[in-house]
Amino acid sequence: MNFNGQEITKVAVIGLGMTGRSCASYLIKQGLLPLLVDTRENLDRSLLPEPFAQCELALGDLDNIDFAEYQLLVVSPGISIRQPAFEKAKAQGCIVAGDIELFANAVSVPVLAITGSNGKTTVTSLLEAMAKENGVNAIAAGNIGVPVLDVVDDKSIELFILELSSFQLETTDNLCLKAATVLNISDDHMDRYDGLDDYAQAKQRIYRNCQMPIVNRQDARTHMLDGRGQSFGLDAPANDNEFGLKNGSLMRGDTPLMSVNDMAMVGVHNQLNAQAAIALGLQVGFSLDAMIATLKSFTGLEHRCQKVASNDGILWLNDSKATNVGATLAALEGLKSHDGNLVLIAGGDAKGGDLSPLLKPFNEQVSDIIVMGKDAHLFKSLSDNVREVNNMQEAVSLAASLANRGDIVLLSPACASIDMFSNYMERGQQFMTAVGGLHEH
Template structure:
């Protein structure tokens, strides 16, 4: 059975895709293959590779403009997750009653694959990649999609798999209504993207819990029992799915926990139990114990063999731009954590390293509350080098907690300053807590520039 009953959305007619990035172009191709009259519209410039794909597929498109009159006549709209609800065109489509959904929701109509879906404020990419790696090692016919890898819609159209591991953001969830996750993973909920949620935490929490809507008693809900926002949310949002909590602070009969010997214990009903010492994990740090617990529960729910799980969890190499070791120069370790675009990610990063840290941070502030970092900054950070255009709040937040806070004029400048401040045994950590698009196109470019600057030292 497909993951959405077909009757919810039009199955023919005019399909408009807003946004011509990875997800948009994938949705356009799937729509074309399913017989829709497809039109792609992007208010920005379309990247050359996506433009060439649309041309070769014979799909009509426009860039640097939205032809509103044409778009409002659509039978169905697939919207890029990056377009906010308050955009005038989105408001106009809502007012006109045109159904508007995410690429994930659109593609789920056309597949009967098992969907293993991972969301959370932090650790999504690591957990998604680790789960995918484990299933691949176990010989599962698995695809990787969502916020990562090739578009889910494109894969459903052209590269079918029996199982998909999907990294799902809150922005995607906002446009998902009838989608059903066979396995839903909720890693944590900490303040992020609050500018998209009227600066109300409860709106952001509600978005994350959309993941468990439509789950049945045959499905699994995996979540962190140590996360206060999740625990609060469980009182408000319910699911018939089998609950599999994971925790490092208590013992659970079903789910995953850490025993006194520091062994991760995983128990899923009617499956073989699993145990592995945290010293054997390839990804170290408290946050990665959580990520391994979550991935391990998904793998167990998929009936992976213990040996496969153990080998995978012991050999997995982390993704680029997430606590990525770049180099050790003069006894100083340089770490690229450019993917840390919120305060909680930086907390995880600081927690992962011993003192003394020279922290490079800053960028586009999304309404950050830096209070949660103060104790770690006091105890571990000996200097902060600011990047980005707006550094005032970083200075105000930490001026009493660390001896040195300086501004830089470029990433190269920041890395050179950090290298002068660092001594043998120190760590230079790029973990910005902010979005990147004042100085950079995205966090990847920011991380790449950091790595280039380090290699030039």
């Protein structure tokens, strides 16, 4: 297999989760038999796909595996490449890459890419809907939907729209993009990075080989050092390379595009997401009229300020995908104009993040805070109105006793879910189920 101009014959795949299995399957189709590596010593080989049976399997500590004979290590995004095993392998001349770099070597149609601490799934999904409205056969992939290598050879696809995590970008060097954006940067994954600037640098790798960077005017950590590209923001745009807000309208330069009241999504954060999507779409020839039509009907995503059916006059919102502080801040900002009380359900695994930015909105905007999970205790220094519970059912029952008709109960955890749930979707589903159960007799 030719990879970045080099003929590869010896390759190892590190990590056999969904992405790793996708990489292994792709490499086998290229005629290679990769070494399959996983740190789980008790991994049951019989559960692996049948084609993997021909491959050698190594389980356990990476430091005990000699990668000297391998030209390429394909590392899953959940595994840090800063481990000594990878430093040693690179010193021996081995290339360390990820699934997106393999994709970059194989893709032959235009690619858009989106990253950021918050909003990237919304913008990626919105762009996919805009593509459909434009009659373009596009697919959202990467950190959303299907792994990219499962669909890279599909000749019917005219455009790839990739949501990329910082972990994926760490192992990506040669992805050529028509346009890309870093939507925002806030504390996330601080258990893996040496501070916010280190995390931002990983995100900014998306701009390598990018024809049109699109940055957030209000967030300097999203900016190109050379100032190149277009921008979006909360202020009025100065020229046609800027998108923004003025007099209640989405704007490009001096041109109003649509009233924000006509958008199906609510909240200032979604007005920024809409601007970013329009800027990206224009770079691949999407019709402005078609994109505006999409914004009038696109209601957003599950587990993202999703309304939960209820007949008690309380607005229950499932924002379980708010797995970091920035996402919860965005949700609270979007609800700032609400007149009634706001009860917040939060907590989980804070991943080493700084919760202090929540102090101001907690004390100005939130009437009661219900917390659970591994880092629940960290919230107690932020407000006098924090109550701890053991599980989601208790949280919803307590919230129901605190909220009245006209109030909002918001599940927006500001934390990852992995301490108590298999993922944020299960957390959100438990919330919705518990809300539904309140009204069963």
